[in-house]
Amino acid sequence: MDGATTVGFVSILPPLIAIVLAFWTRDTILSLAIACVVGVLMAGEGLLGFPNLMKEALGNASFSWIFLLEIFIGILIAFFQRTGAIQSFTDIISNKNYSRKRIGMSTWFMGLFVFFSDYFSPVFVGSTMRKVTDKVKISREKLAYICDSTSAPVSVIVPITGWAVFISGLLIGMGPIQNEAAALDVFTKSIPFNFYAVFSVLLVGLVTSGIIKDFGPMKKAEKRAITEGKLIRDNSDPLISKELTNIAPYFEDKLLSITWNFFMPVLLIIVIAVGTYIGLGSAKTMEAFLAAAIFLGIVMRVQGIPVKDIMDTAMNGIKGIMPAVMILVFAYTINELSEQMGTANYLVQVTESWLNPGLLPAITFLLAALISFSTGTSWGTFGIMIPIAVPLAFSFAGGDVNTVVLATIAAVAGGGVFGDHCSPLSDTTILASTGAAVDHIDHCRTQIPYAVVVGVIGLCIYLALGLLV
Structure with missing residues (x-):
């Protein structure tokens, strides 16, 4: 199969099966696995095509x-958790006696501040604020929504990020x-037209401040947390195992220095990620986390924690993150399958004949x-759509950088973020569920209504803009 071609309508069935099954069964891993096997069979590769597909998807x-x-x-x-750093941070915030609304707004501001990486932001904000938001009975679904809506949507409207x-x-x-x-100048000029990303970020602030009341499944989740004290749904399956959520501090009678065990590792991550972005043009996020883990491991040993305990804690951390890793394994696999079957190309082919200057931003x-x-990837969407939509916009604009061009670039960026923001196949959505320690499908179910509302508003504005060109 060649991603430059398409097998037609059949190409959209594997991701469609994965998404429908995930919401129906609430078992993301099983749903993705079934969709991959069905897709391989549809492509005529036979059962042996499944391991071959996984090798192609994961061996990169x-x-x-x-x-x-x-x-x-x-x-x-x-x-x-083993050093008590999270508990210390929680105690500091708790001693301030902040209100539920103040904690929610603080979480939103923290997400806005950590703008340089959509991978770092949801995990850091979620894992850092989780015990604080738990204490004031903010549901884990709400925490995941805040983390997710201040990651990719923020990253795509700041002109100094990898996006x-x-x-x-x-x-x-x-x-x-x-x-x-x-190119960067044109992208910067297009940012005000990225209505989906801008409004997504603003909506979080309006919701956490109480100006806009929760609605849909999120309203039920928040009511459950407030009235019943249940931060997650009964029988839910948080996307982080007990090995990682039940780690007690090593010293039961004292909490170690929060400066060395929390703020210094976080500062190290920020310095490395931002420094490498400025110096090399690419934020070395993975290397930043590695350096922070090594640094904190050394600090733990200096503080008297045995090497064996440090290694056991590290292994518990790896075990605890495995549910998220397994979803990523199958998400990458089904994305590879979609690329081979030409899912994106099919969607483009069935819509490109409708395009005209007025409709171009909205359709894009x-x-x-x-x-x-359907694919869970925003950057992949950018790579597909920009070479198609932007040259077409320039042809309509006579080669000039006008409103149609800027709105089309922004529409690609915002549309790409929509899926990255709320698809169960998206890596950043998975990371938000991981950071908040919530059931992945519960996070998607509660966030999608907010995403759809913002998406409809953005679509309407693009249609209105089309009437003016």
């Missing part, structure tokens, strides 16, 4: 990178854009949203 630098990132995240969270560099790089050579500086946003939701 991209999966190795996120696999190692997850491992180091698990180890660091375990170290935080900006990636999208800008795709624009070079289109119309009058001939170099990196011109809708198509990018469908592709990203």
Whole structure:
């Protein structure tokens, strides 16, 4: 199979099966596995095609990178708990007697601050604030929503992130854009037109402040947490195992220095990630987490924790992160299958004949949203849609950078974030569920209504803009 071609309508069935089964059975791993096997059979590869597909999907630098990132995240969270760092941070916040609304707003602000990595943000904010939000009875679903909606949506509207560099790089050579500086300038000008990302971030602030009341499944989750004290649904399956959530501090009678055991590792992550982005043009997030884990492991030994206990804690961290890793394994596999079957190409083929200057931003946003939701990848969506939609926008604009061009670029970016933001196949959605320690499908179910509302608003604005061009 060749990703440049498509097998037609059949190509959308594997991701569709995965998503429907995931919401129906609430078992994401099983649903993804079934969808992969069915897709391989549909493609005529036979059962032996399944292990071959997994080798192709997982035997690459991209999966190795996120696999190692997850491992180091698990180890660091375990170290935080074994040293009592999370408990110390919780005690500091708790002593302030902040209200439920204040805690929610603080979580939102923390997500806005950690803008440089959509991988780091949801795990860091979720694992750091979880005990604090638990204490004021904010549901884990709400915490995951806050973490998720301040990761990818923020990263794509800040012009100094890896997202900006990636999208800008795709624009070079289109119309009058001939170099990196011109591409970044055009991307920056398109940010105000990225209505989905901007409104997604604003909606979190409005919801956490109470200006907009919770609705849909999130309203039920919040009511359950407040009235029954149940932070997660009965019989739910949090996307983080007990090995990682039940780690007690090593010293029961004292908590170790929060400066060395929490703030210094976090500062190290930020310095390495931001420093490498500025110096090398790419944030070395995985390397930052590795350095922080090694640093904290050394600090733990200096503070008197035995080497065997440190290693056992690290292993518990790895075990605890495995549920998320398994979902990533099958998500990458089904994404590879979708690419081979030409899922995105099929969606483009059935819609490109409708395009005209007025409808281009709206159709582009809708198509990018469908592709990203069905494949779980925003960057993959950017790579597919920008080479198709942006040259078409320039042709409508006579080669100039006008509103149609800027709105089309923003529509691709916003539509790509939509799926990355709420698809059960998305790695950042998985990381948000991991950080909040909540059932992955519960997180998706409660977040999708908010995403859809913002998506509809963005779509309507793009349609209105189309009437003006």
